[in-house]
Amino acid sequence: MLEASLQGKIEAPTEAERAFLQRGLRQPGRKLPLFDDDGQPVDPLLIRICIARGWAERWFRNPIEPDWLVCRLTDDGAAAAIEIRDPPAAEAFAAN
DSSP: OHHHHHTTOOOOOOHHHHHHHHHHHTSGGGBOOSBOTTSOBOOHHHHHHHHHTTSEEEEEOOSSSTTSOEEEEOHHHHHHHTSSOOHHHHHHHHHO
């Protein structure tokens, strides 16, 4: 449903989307966070939008918490994350 509504409307990530994607650049396996820096859950809608736009993909299903969206950054997501001038992120991406 969300994927269909976003199809053909790929844009640059918003500031919140880009910040979320950039956190995956520095994680093993490009894992995307489930929680923000303050320990609050990342908005599932933000995660679903990133999946729908091809910037993130489901990594695996958590049998203990099946509603959690455990995802990792795709190559397109990494590219979207470093489109702005962010030398530490660009270096982390280039190192992978």
